[in-house]
Amino acid sequence: xxxxxxxxxxxxxxxxxxxxxxxxxxxxxxxxxxxxxxxxxxxxxxxxxxxxxxxxxxxxxxxxxxxxxxxxxxxxxxxxxxxxxxxxxxxxxxxxxxxxxxxxxxxxxxxxxxxxxxxxxxxxxxxxxxxxxxxxxxxxxxxxxxxxxxxxxxxxxxxxxxxxxxxxxxxxxxxxxxxxxxxxxxxxxxxxxxxxxxxxxxxxxxxxxxxxxxxxxxxxxxxxxxxxxxxxxxxxxxxxxxxxxxxxxxxxxxxxxxxxxxxxxxxxxxxxxxxxxxxxxxxxxxxxxxxxxxxxxxxxxxxxxxxxxxxxxxxxxxxxxxxxxxxxxxxxxxxxxxxxxxxxxxxxxxxxxxxxxxxxxxxxxxxxxxxxxxxxxxxxxxxxxxxxxxxxxxxxxxxxxxxxxxxxxxxxxxxxxxxxxxxxxxxxxxxxxxxxxxxxxxxxxxxxxxxxxxxxxxxxxxxxxxxxxxxxxxxxxxxxxxxxxxxxxxxxxxxxxxxxxxxxxxxxxxxxxxxxxxxxxxxxxxxxxxxxxxxxxxxxxxxxxxxxxxxxxxxxxx
Amino acid sequence: xxxxxxxxxxxxxxxxxxxxxxxxxxxxxxxxxxxxxxxxxxxxxxxxxxxxxxxxxxxxxxxxxxxxxxxxxxxxxxxxxxxxxxxxxxxxxxxxxxxxxxxxxxxxxxxxxxxxxxxxxxxxxxxxxxxxxxxxxxxxxxxxxxxxxxxxxxxxxxxxxxxxxxxxxxxxxxxxxxxxxxxxxxxxxxxxxxxxxxxxxxxxxxxxxxxxxxxxxxxxxxxxxxxxxxxxxxxxxxxxxxxxxxxxxxxxxxxxxxxxxxxxxxxxxxxxxxxxx
Numbered sequence: 001x002x003x004x005x006x007x008x009x010x011x012x013x014x015x016x017x018x019x020x021x022x023x024x025x026x027x028x029x030x031x032x033x034x035x036x037x038x039x040x041x042x043x044x045x046x047x048x049x050x051x052x053x054x055x056x057x058x059x060x061x062x063x064x065x066x067x068x069x070x071x072x073x074x075x076x077x078x079x080x081x082x083x084x085x086x087x088x089x090x091x092x093x094x095x096x097x098x099x100x101x102x103x104x105x106x107x108x109x110x111x112x113x114x115x116x117x118x119x120x121x122x123x124x125x126x127x128x129x130x131x132x133x134x135x136x137x138x139x140x141x142x143x144x145x146x147x148x149x150x151x152x153x154x155x156x157x158x159x160x161x162x163x164x165x166x167x168x169x170x171x172x173x174x175x176x177x178x179x180x181x182x183x184x185x186x187x188x189x190x191x192x193x194x195x196x197x198x199x200x201x202x203x204x205x206x207x208x209x210x211x212x213x214x215x216x217x218x219x220x221x222x223x224x225x226x227x228x229x230x231x232x233x234x235x236x237x238x239x240x241x242x243x244x245x246x247x248x249x250x251x252x253x254x255x256x257x258x259x260x261x262x263x264x265x266x267x268x269x270x271x272x273x274x275x276x277x278x279x280x281x282x283x284x285x286x287x288x289x290x291x292x293x294x295x296x297x298x299x300x301x302x303x304x305x306x307x308x309x310x311x312x313x314x315x316x317x318x319x320x321x322x323x324x325x326x327x328x329x330x331x332x333x334x335x336x337x338x339x340x341x342x343x344x345x346x347x348x349x350x351x352x353x354x355x356x357x358x359x360x361x362x363x364x365x366x367x368x369x370x371x372x373x374x375x376x377x378x379x380x381x382x383x384x385x386x387x388x389x390x391x392x393x394x395x396x397x398x399x400x401x402x403x404x405x406x407x408x409x410x411x412x413x414x415x416x417x418x419x420x421x422x423x424x425x426x427x428x429x430x431x432x433x434x435x436x437x438x439x440x441x442x443x444x445x446x447x448x449x450x451x452x453x454x455x456x457x458x459x460x461x462x463x464x465x466x467x468x469x470x471x472x473x474x475x476x477x478x479x480x481x482x483x484x485x486x487x488x489x490x491x492x493x494x495x496x497x498x499x500x501x502x503x504x505x506x507x508x509x510x511x512x513x514x515x516x517x518x519x520x521x522x523x524x525x526x527x528x529x530x531x532x533x534x535x536x537x538x539x540x541x542x543x544x545x546x547x548x549x550x551x552x553x554x555x556x557x558x
Numbered sequence: 559x560x561x562x563x564x565x566x567x568x569x570x571x572x573x574x575x576x577x578x579x580x581x582x583x584x585x586x587x588x589x590x591x592x593x594x595x596x597x598x599x600x601x602x603x604x605x606x607x608x609x610x611x612x613x614x615x616x617x618x619x620x621x622x623x624x625x626x627x628x629x630x631x632x633x634x635x636x637x638x639x640x641x642x643x644x645x646x647x648x649x650x651x652x653x654x655x656x657x658x659x660x661x662x663x664x665x666x667x668x669x670x671x672x673x674x675x676x677x678x679x680x681x682x683x684x685x686x687x688x689x690x691x692x693x694x695x696x697x698x699x700x701x702x703x704x705x706x707x708x709x710x711x712x713x714x715x716x717x718x719x720x721x722x723x724x725x726x727x728x729x730x731x732x733x734x735x736x737x738x739x740x741x742x743x744x745x746x747x748x749x750x751x752x753x754x755x756x757x758x759x760x761x762x763x764x765x766x767x768x769x770x771x772x773x774x775x776x777x778x779x780x781x782x783x784x785x786x787x788x789x790x791x792x793x794x795x796x797x798x799x800x801x802x803x804x805x806x807x808x809x810x811x812x813x814x815x816x817x818x819x820x821x822x823x824x825x826x827x828x829x830x831x832x833x834x835x
Binding site for chain 2: 293336356357361363428429431432433434435436437438446453455510511513540542544556558
């Protein structure tokens with residue numbers, strides 16, 4: 001790929017303006033560089049929960065944008081930009097993806113049918129991109145991708161009058177993006193507390209930097225910065241599916257004899273497998289890779305040839321996957337039929353069990369998705385566009401999906417309302433107010449009111465060491481969150497549940513519903529529920545199979 | 559001299575004193591409990607019925623009084639001097655009562671006029687009561703019929719079911735045959751409108767359900783008549799009445815619903831029937 005990605009010299013020098021074909025190449029470059037660095041962006045999660053995978057979401061969004069233009073013969077810059085914006089909008093996933101798509105939307109809108117882009121146009125487009133993105137967020141927060149968008153727009157405005165050279169301007173913009181990203185912890189305390197920079201901003205930086213690297217003829221498919229501090233390595237091996245060539249997960253700790261030549265090291269590993277991550281701490285390197293069975297020992301042999309191997313861990317992903325399938329009933333839900341004129345609800349559900357519960361309450365369509373698997377705008381629209389009614393309510397059931405749901409509302413010709421449920425319990429509470437034959441506005445209003453009628457608890461594990469809200473958490477530790485706020489770290493799931501319920505004053509409520517995750521066996525869930533019941537004798541404790549990944553339990557207290 | 563008589567059936571849930579006071583003729587429906595047939599309200603009290611309901615091995619079934627029963631009653635009333643009979647009954651979409659009465663009425667030509675109330679319980683009872691008061695105030699037959707045609711739009715009937723078991727088994731609510739609420743315990747709200755039983759939301763807990771019921775009541779605005787309905791949940795029914803503190807022209811009723819309806823609802827249901835002012 002790298003050869004074909006190199007720009008011909010003729011496009012390097014005279015760049016006072018660029019056309020649609022050039023934008024096409026730049027988008028591909030931005031996407032490629034972002035994908036190469038995806039893992040870095042992913043590991044910048046602030047909260048120690050398996051969060052929305054910002055890097056993955058941004059890659060998927062950019063991929064959708066590129067898919068829209070890759071076969072286009074368009075030369076008009078403005079028209080090409082509109083295609084990019086449309087693709088990004090339809091493929092947007094997660095909050096970061098939606099904001100990214102809004103940036104493209106504003107960018108395209110400023111240019112309209114402009115045949116070629118000059119520096120002054122770029123400044124104007126970046127300003128419009130910034131404005132559109134800010135407007136797309138209900139409460140804009142500084143220290144995020146928005147701030148980075150603002151800072152690069154300011155830089156472009158400042159520099160464009162003094163240079164006509166596109167490369168010059170892009171270089172300054174990339175530098176401004178980098179500075180802005182580095183400054184995010186100063187603006188957003190939660191980043192500072194966690195010792196990271198903003199992930200969405202970093203993703204935007206990689207896109208712009210990829211464009212610049214392409215113009216300069218630098219490689220885009222080998223990450224130069226993927227050595228992370230060991231403490232920040234995150235392996236989300238709770239795979240949804242095992243792809244071909246991902247039979248085993250191999251983790252090798254080694255001390256290299258000489259300093260590591262990263263491009264060579266990566267190049268060699270890429271011959272062996274996928275999902276490569278490298279971490280470093282105190283001279284020890286940790287390599288993570290997914291390999292097919294024939295290559296099981298290759299990473300170990302290779303690292304032994306360049307250093308001293310201190311530790312090896314191998315996991316059979318296929319077997320892990322099969323065990324997981326045994327544990328959880330993946331039966332698809334039977335959704336309620338809908339008649340023309342009725343109100344149909346589309347619910348985003350992070351597991352088959354939760355989907356079945358929503359279906360049993362009368363949703364008309366289910367979209368798979370949740371934490372670390374945010375559905376795209378297109379997946380959401382596709383779920384309801386064929387329903388025989390124009391009145392649609394979307395329940396995102398996750399705070400990271402609300403923006404994608406809003407985007408789905410905007411692109412649809414139907415009458416769509418988003419009831420912004422931030423959790424599964426909130427979504428279920430809203431479902432209680434559904435009256436399929438009721439007045440649309442009234443029902444939406446009622447469902448919104450219902451969101452606050454329930455408390456949400458979540459039991460998961462920390463993906464990194466961190467201190468938040470005064471709670472010290474070690475990587476891998478079980479943690480409990482109440483209404484999104486970290487309340488404790490615990491030695492086991494049951495104690496986490498008990499702490500959670502006590503903090504939520506569950507003894508003053510009537511009903512505790514436990515949705516157990518894909519990694520909890522039915523018998524295990526039943527025995528935990530029994531112990532919970534013993535502590536809360538006046539409350540009804542209900543157990544439901546949720547099948548959600550990452551979360552041992554999702555709890556509704558009402 | 560015109561004499562108009564009023565006939566209804568026992569799903570009207572009108573208390574005995576009002577029935578006597580207004581000289582209303584109530585035809586009892588039938589309930590069959592473990593092979594034994596009872597006339598609604600006789601042989602087994604409502605309270606006892608609801609207490610025993612969850613433990614009944616085979617679910618009780620209900621039946622309408624026969625056409626013959628209605629025919630006999632109409633004949634008797636006409637012989638005793640009634641010139642017109644208005645016979646108002648439970649929603650034809652939900653029970654065969656209207657049909658039984660209608661069939662009987664055909665024999666008597668223009669003398670018996672059968673009306674489908676589109677309602678049940680006091681949603682029906684209040685229509686009968688309104689008719690009775692209109693007659694007592696001297697309205698003629700045509701006026702009463704005209705008046706009755708306008709009442710249903712002012713009537714609101716809602717119920718909160720404590721369990722879905724009975725309504726599902728009854729098969730009276732077409733959309734219940736789906737899998738609604740088969741995974742979670744929910745309190746289902748039903749509204750009866752023009753003979754149809756509509757889904758009107760759910761609640762996850764009883765406490766929230768009762769709050770919703772009160773909220774619905776308050777939102778109705780000024781009322782002419784009100785009955786709090788229950789199936790052996792007297793205390794909570796009284797509590798609802800006390801909490802909403804509505805000013806009413808007539809004293810509100812608290813009614814343990816007839817077993818003929820309650821068999822399809824199950825115990826611990828709560829609800830209301832109201833006539834808007």
